[in-house]
Amino acid sequence: MTVAGQRLDKALADVVPDLSRARIQTLIAEGAVSRDGAVLTNGSSKAAVGTYAIALPPVASATPLPQAIPLTVLFEDADLIVIEKPPGMAAHPAPGTADGTLVNALLYHCGASLSGIGGVARPGIVHRLDKDTSGVMVAAKSDRAHAGLSKLFAAHDIERTYIALTRGAPSPERGRIETQIGRSSSDRKKMAVLKAGGRNAVTDYIVQARYGVPAKAGTAPLAARVACTLHTGRTHQIRVHLASKGSPILGDAVYGSGSPAGAVKASIAEAGLTRQALHAAVLGFVHPVTGDALRFETALPPDMQTLETLLAAL
CATH class of the missing domain: 3.10.290.10 (RNA-binding S4 domain)
Incomplete structure (x- = not known):
């Protein structure tokens, strides 16, 4: 030829x-x-x-390997494990993130006891947090727990509350956001609120604190602490919903259109926040095997704690 x-x-x-x-x-x-x-x-x-x-690079293994990555374990028994995921850790291997994930850590920590229903790439995983979102996650160690937890999440019979630090504050100060969420027609890597199509998404929110409140009455604050309770679990749901209210999460490079006020931007830099300021603070559910009611609540991680302290001083 x-x-x-x-x-x-x-x-x-x-x-x-x-x-x-x-x-x-x-x-x-x-x-x-x-x-x-x-x-x-x-x-x-x-x-x-x-x-x-x-020169072809070596073929990556399709099966994740155990890695000795420290885990903060909140609860563990023969059927499931609850951990506090740090920011920057992906839930499972994916293109661009071959290792260093929660799955790699769980394989080392749990060994052969980890449920295999999720497949070789996602053993034990029944729900996810975005890589740069911190907070409470549960993983299944037995197949019966995996099946039971999956049913709870599918039925939205799970208590899930997130804390977000936002640009400005959504109005009114408490409410419900109910929309259709699906892939953005302009950027298939992003999710968006859709007028038609998509999947129903419901988030309740309450503004817990306002930072940098102007002296003029009726003027929006520079930033806020917002608690969001999920009633559905769509991809990027809270990030999309808060952005749709004009109060995107601080540090969100995907949905945080527009720049925060200079004082807020300086606080983000001083706090060393390099991700969206979103933390899965509460996870509550009925143990799918024992029937015990379990509820876990964790404090904000250091980067968000520091940022909140700085915002409160504005």
């Missing part, structure tokens, strides 16, 4: 049919393609005569 003179990425895809053109483009961008020992960086350049080499 004569490929000299053709566009490089297309030529290589023709010669190596096991690799797609898109895959070839990625490998070129990663510096994994060379000709006669010289690394190639432009997939749109013309292919020339020579000896080409493609």
Whole structure:
């Protein structure tokens, strides 16, 4: 097959049919393609005569491996484990996050006792928190607990309260947000409130504190502490709902359109907050095996505590 003179990425895809053109483009961008020992960086350049080499990275294991990652365990028995997930930890492996996840930590901590209903990639996982959201999570160690917890979450028979630090404050000071949430038509990586389609999403909220309150009556505060109770569990539900009320969560790079006031922005920087200021503070449910009523409540993590202290001083 004569490929000299053709566009490089297309030529290589023709010669190596096991690799797609898109895959070839990625490998070129990663510096994994060379000709006669010289690394190639432009997939749109013309292919020339020579000896080409493609360095394929090792195939990642589809099965997560145990990792000795410290866990803050709030409760554990033979059927389930309740932990406080720190910010920055993904619930399970996904593209771009191969390890260092809660699943890797649970596999090390629980060993073979972890429920396998969730599949090899998500053993024990019955619900998730966003990677940069901290707070209480429960995982199943037995299949009967997994099935029981899944039914509770599907029926929304779970107490879940989150604390958010927001730009401004939603109005009125307490209320219910009920909308349809689905994929944004303009950005498929984001969720959005939809006029039609999507799935029903219900959040109750109450403004617990207002920070940087202007002297002029009726003027919105610079920031607020808002408690949100979930009645459904849609992807990014609280983040989307608070943003729809004009009070996005501080530090939310996805849904926090607009910039907070200068004093709030300075407080975020001083607190070292590099994520959305959202914490799953309360998780309550009936133990699916023993029938015991369980309820767990945790304080804000250090970054949110520091930010709240600074906001309260505005």
